[in-house]
Amino acid sequence: xxxxxxxxxxxxxxxxxxxxxxxxxxxxxxxxxxxxxxxxxxxxxxxxxxxxxxxxxxxxxxxxxxxxxxxxxxxxxxxxxxxxxxxxxxxxxxxxxxxxxxxxxxxxxxxxxxxxxxxxxxxxxxxxxxxxxxxxxxxxxxxxxxxxxxxxxxxxxxxxxxxxxxxxxxxxxxxxxxxxxxxxxxxxxxxxxxxxxxxxxxxxxxxxxxxxxxxxxxxxxxxxxxxxxxxxxxxxxxxxxxxxxxxxxxxxxxxxxxxxxxxxxxxxxxxxxxxxxxxxxxxxxxxxxxxxxxxxxxxxxxxxxxxxxxxxxxxxxxxxxxxxxxxxxxxxxxxxxxxxxxxxxxxxxxxxxxxxxxxxxx
Amino acid sequence: xxxxxxxxxxxxxxxxxxxxxxxxxxxxxxxxxxxxxxxxxxxxxxxxxxxxxxxxxxxxxxxxxxxxxxxxxxxxxxxxxxxxxxxxxxxxxxxxxxxxxxxxxxxxxxxxxxxxxxxxxxxxxxxxxxxxxxxxxxxxxxxxxxxxxxxxxxxxxxxxxxxxxxxxxxxxxxxxxxxxxxxxxxxxxxxxxxxxxxxxxxxxxxxxxxxxxxxxxxxxxxxxxxxxxxxxxxxxxxxxxxxxxxxxxxxxxxxxxxxxxxxxxxxxxxxxxxxxxxxxxxxxxxxxxxxxxxxxxxxxxxxxxxxxxxxxxxxxxxxxxxxxxxxx
Amino acid sequence: xxxxxxxxxxxxxxxxxxxxxxxxxxxxxxxxxxxxxxxxxxxxxxxxxxxxxxxxxxxxxxxxxxxxxxxxxxxxxxxxxxxxxxxxxxxxxxxxxxxxxxxxxxxxxxxxxxxxxxxxxxxxxxxxxxxxxxxxxxxxxxxxxxxxxxxxxxxxxxxxxxxxxxxxxxxxxxxxxxxxxxxxxxxxxxxxxxxxxxxxxx
Numbered sequence: 100x101x102x103x104x105x106x107x108x109x110x111x112x113x114x115x116x117x118x119x120x121x122x123x124x125x126x127x128x129x130x131x132x133x134x135x136x137x138x139x140x141x142x143x144x145x146x147x148x149x150x151x152x153x154x155x156x157x158x159x160x161x162x163x164x165x166x167x168x169x170x171x172x173x174x175x176x177x178x179x180x181x182x183x184x185x186x187x188x189x190x191x192x193x194x195x196x197x198x199x200x201x202x203x204x205x206x207x208x209x210x211x212x213x214x215x216x217x218x219x220x221x222x223x224x225x226x227x228x229x230x231x232x233x234x235x236x237x238x239x240x241x242x243x244x245x246x247x248x249x250x251x252x253x254x255x256x257x258x259x260x261x262x263x264x265x266x267x268x269x270x271x272x273x274x275x276x277x278x279x280x281x282x283x284x285x286x287x288x289x290x291x292x293x294x295x296x297x298x299x300x301x302x303x304x305x306x307x308x309x310x311x312x313x314x315x316x317x318x319x320x321x322x323x324x325x326x327x328x329x330x331x332x333x334x335x336x337x338x339x340x341x342x343x344x345x346x347x348x349x350x351x352x353x354x355x356x357x358x359x360x361x362x363x364x365x366x367x368x369x370x371x372x373x374x375x376x377x378x379x380x381x382x383x384x385x386x387x388x389x390x391x392x393x394x395x396x397x398x399x400x401x402x403x404x405x406x407x408x409x410x411x412x413x414x415x416x417x418x419x420x421x422x423x424x425x426x427x428x429x430x431x432x433x434x435x436x437x438x439x440x441x442x443x444x445x446x447x448x449x450x451x452x453x454x455x456x457x458x459x460x461x
Numbered sequence: 462x463x464x465x466x467x468x469x470x471x472x473x474x475x476x477x478x479x480x481x482x483x484x485x486x487x488x489x490x491x492x493x494x495x496x497x498x499x500x501x502x503x504x505x506x507x508x509x510x511x512x513x514x515x516x517x518x519x520x521x522x523x524x525x526x527x528x529x530x531x532x533x534x535x536x537x538x539x540x541x542x543x544x545x546x547x548x549x550x551x552x553x554x555x556x557x558x559x560x561x562x563x564x565x566x567x568x569x570x571x572x573x574x575x576x577x578x579x580x581x582x583x584x585x586x587x588x589x590x591x592x593x594x595x596x597x598x599x600x601x602x603x604x605x606x607x608x609x610x611x612x613x614x615x616x617x618x619x620x621x622x623x624x625x626x627x628x629x630x631x632x633x634x635x636x637x638x639x640x641x642x643x644x645x646x647x648x649x650x651x652x653x654x655x656x657x658x659x660x661x662x663x664x665x666x667x668x669x670x671x672x673x674x675x676x677x678x679x680x681x682x683x684x685x686x687x688x689x690x691x692x693x694x695x696x697x698x699x700x701x702x703x704x705x706x707x708x709x710x711x712x713x714x715x716x717x718x719x720x721x722x723x724x725x726x727x728x729x730x731x732x733x734x735x736x737x738x739x740x741x742x743x744x745x746x747x748x749x750x751x752x753x754x755x756x757x758x759x760x761x762x763x764x765x766x767x768x769x770x771x772x773x774x775x776x777x778x779x780x781x782x783x784x785x786x787x788x789x
Numbered sequence: 790x791x792x793x794x795x796x797x798x799x800x801x802x803x804x805x806x807x808x809x810x811x812x813x814x815x816x817x818x819x820x821x822x823x824x825x826x827x828x829x830x831x832x833x834x835x836x837x838x839x840x841x842x843x844x845x846x847x848x849x850x851x852x853x854x855x856x857x858x859x860x861x862x863x864x865x866x867x868x869x870x871x872x873x874x875x876x877x878x879x880x881x882x883x884x885x886x887x888x889x890x891x892x893x894x895x896x897x898x899x900x901x902x903x904x905x906x907x908x909x910x911x912x913x914x915x916x917x918x919x920x921x922x923x924x925x926x927x928x929x930x931x932x933x934x935x936x937x938x939x940x941x942x943x944x945x946x947x948x949x950x951x952x953x954x955x956x957x958x959x960x961x962x963x964x965x966x967x968x969x970x971x972x973x974x975x976x977x978x979x980x981x982x983x984x985x986x987x988x989x990x991x
Contacts, residue, residue: 178937185579188606261578262686279934285966286801293801294962313735313743316504317474317570337934337973341955344977373533375507375576420978582913654814656889659913682813682890684918 101207104163104224110171115331117390121160125386126151126363127394127442128323132403134412136298138307143321143367151365152321155200156251157382158208163224165252165274165333172273172334173249178281179336180245182257182269189257189269190244191234192371193378197247222250244269253365253382256280258288260375263312267291268376274333274383276326276362277340277417296411311377316370324364327418327425331360331385350421355428356389359421361401388428396439396449398432405429472513472524472734473569476503480564481538490591490623491557494531494540498565502536506571508602509595509691512539513569513737518555522726525552526736528665528691529571530597534605539568542623544591549695550718572735575665575691577602582659583609587647587674589666590616593624595691596665600632611635613652615666618642649674653681663689694739694758696720699779705786706730707749721775725789732775732789739777746773746787753782793927793990802961803899805923810835813892817883818864819905821847821873823925824897825855831894832862839864843883845876847901873901880905884912896922900930900941903968916965927990932969933957939969945986947975956983 146152938952
């Protein structure tokens with residue numbers, strides 16, 4: 100299909116919207132009516148047609164607007180993209196992986212023509228037609244990692260692997276759930292996850308690290324993570340928290356459906372061939388509560404998950420203060436009916452929301 | 462999360478290849494070159510990576526890891542160099558005797574358990590015998606990237622000095638060769654002394670050589686992180702034993718000359734693996750019950766794991782005793 | 790009593806040990822204030838180290854308390870500097886010439902150890918191979934995550950960023966690359982509502 104790219108913003112007037120298509124393919128992260136940490140890895144080898152899992156690097160209606168938002172963030176704060184000196188080769192690996200994947204998966208949008216190390220890259224949605232020499236930084240306007248990730252949705256952490264440990268040694272981070280690349284760059288896997296509560300004690304990170312160290316070339320993996328964001332704000336950075344934090348206090352019973360967003364990260368993991376580094380793309384999807392509850396199963400389930408989440412997690416994810424408001428809203432979209440297993444909307448088989456009238460007439 | 466759970470297959474992804482050249486280098490070592498059966502380019506690889514070669518030897522499937530020694534930038538071919546081990550379990554003999562130009566084979570995607578530390582200001586390579594192979598790829602990589610390196614290469618004698626001529630003629634100032642039969646030896650203490658901060662040492666060779674390098678470097682105040690080694694263990698033969706695999710709900714016999722991992726595979730159990738040499742940790746298996754003694758030979762588990770009797774690495778380790786039950 | 794036992798914390802927070810003699814042909818020792826005591830203790834374990842030792846010492850408020858005793862250890866080189874900043878060119882010069890096998894011993898405040906560790910890492914020594922022992926003040930070197938400015942010697946939580954003036958709370962999240970803990974705006978969601986500053990570890 101040809102994608103109609105939205106003209107929209109993720110700041111100021113927040114004109115971001117999801118089309119019906121985007122709502123139905125939203126990567127809803129809860130496969131059951133409760134949530135607890137787990138490593139929840141699976142292979143990243145495609146998925147159902149049209150789903151966000153189908154392509155290696157999903158491109159959707161928000162592509163052009165998200166790239167414009169990234170450019171704004173970088174102009175404001177260039178430290179959001181950094182690469183320690185030994186990571187340049189991994190940057191080229193990343194550029195190659197994304198260019199090859201996008202040109203193969205979206206031939207109508209992207210083209211890559213290679214003649215030895217002379218490469219021509221065409222990005223139609225962004226109007227780019229550029230010829231450069233692979234592995235020669237002087238032929239790009241910026242480093243290879245920055246060049247390609249200015250053209251690819253989602254954040255990118257590039258992890259060097261040394262002595263059975265992963266180190267966050269490069270990245271492009273402008274759509275993050277409140278962590279700072281500038282602060283965390285150079286840290287090992289346990290260190291950059293240090294602020295996460297409970298999961299260390301549960302052994303989650305030990306198991307996850309073991310899994311990630313063994314990810315091999317040609318066999319990428321994926322998982323989902325989630326949090327909550329008030330307003331469709333992509334750049335929920337610690338750097339700007341003193342500016343956006345106040346928005347968390349702007350929820351009312353009237354505006355919560357439009358303002359409160361579930362924020363889901365589709366995290367994928369690729370072994371990079373030349374550098375042996377691990378590429379960790381973190382793609383952010385946002386959906387307003389009022390759009391999410393249009394899928395009856397998701398409305399029911401989200402209510403139950405938010406209601407039963409341990410306080411530590413609600414605090415860490417930054418919505419403990421807003422939880423009562425959220426439950427008021429979501430509770431009206433939970434009629435207590437059982438939900439089908441798995442993450443899919445199941446619109447054909449799941450019953451619509453039963454109003455109180457429906458319930459009485461039964 | 463998304464579609465029906467996809468079960469990961471054991472081992473790395475496979476590539477169908479055709480043997481494009483078989484080049485005897487000396488009495489013991491032969492180089493095998495592969496092109497892809499589908500004429501596509503090989504995936505790039507990082508220097509130090511190995512591939513697992515599948516050998517169809519009659520009814521028997523042999524899987525041996527070999528370092529990729531071709532230039533990592535050359536995507537038209539992969540090459541390995543195999544030393545014939547007449548007393549070994551037969552994989553290298555099969556390669557030498559039975560593999561011919563034009564044969565179709567399967568090899569795994571590259572897996573790297575011996576990578577360069579790309580932060581290194583300088584890389585010092587110490588090779589013993591066939592241990593030269595990963596350094597061939599590392600040298601090609603560093604020459605292209607402009608990295609600083611030197612090689613110290615110990616061989617039994619000139620006739621068995623695999624790639625010595627090629628290396629000394631191309632890099633006369635960086636390659637230093639030592640022949641045992643001339644009583645030449647690597648002067649390791651002198652060599653470690655005076656290296657600039659940020660130097661990394663890599664050793665590939667017999668176990669004795671690896672231990673010597675680690676111990677000497679530590680005694681000279683080198684951090685562990687700057688000393689790298691790779692040693693693939695071959696499974697050693699041993700007394701046959703019986704194992705109960707409770708998840709698969711079968712009992713299997715491990716023969717004298719096969720590994721526990723190979724016995725599981727022979728019986729159709731899909732057990733995970735990558736290196737098959739006790740290094741990568743992928744095949745780690747929980748022990749449910751054991752009455753007997755483990756013969757641990759891996760580099761993966763720590764001493765505590767080894768004495769606990771709760772874990773085993775089936776690629777290289779064995780068991781002697783009455784009964785063994787594994788969670789597989 | 791200049792030793793302080795930091796309570797257990799998150800994984801990014803540095804953990805300090807006790808300096809122990811290690812094999813090596815050269816030994817670089819950098820300390821500030823009460824950190825001198827850790828070097829004196831090290832000498833009781835292996836006095837011979839100091840013959841190949843280079844001590845760089847910043848007394849801070851301890852004045853002459855330790856300098857003569859350090860000199861008496863007989864280091865090959867001994868330098869007393871007025872501030873850490875003033876000693877940085879010397880530290881860089883020493884590291885630029887050093888060879889593998891150099892042992893680095895750091896003692897004193899977190900700010901000194903963090904910054905000196907960073908210099909040694911930049912020179913090519915892995916952080917895990919650099920020894921540290923905390924002595925003296927528990928003041929912290931804090932980075933404001935908002936303006937990126939560093940505020941030295943922070944002793945209360947919250948505190949005011951010395952660059953942008955935001956009210957910041959003190960996290961245990963620590964960056965070796967910046968040699969600083971992270972400070973984050975405490976009143977972003979409720980401007981002006983500030984708890985009273987509390988002295989760290991009281």
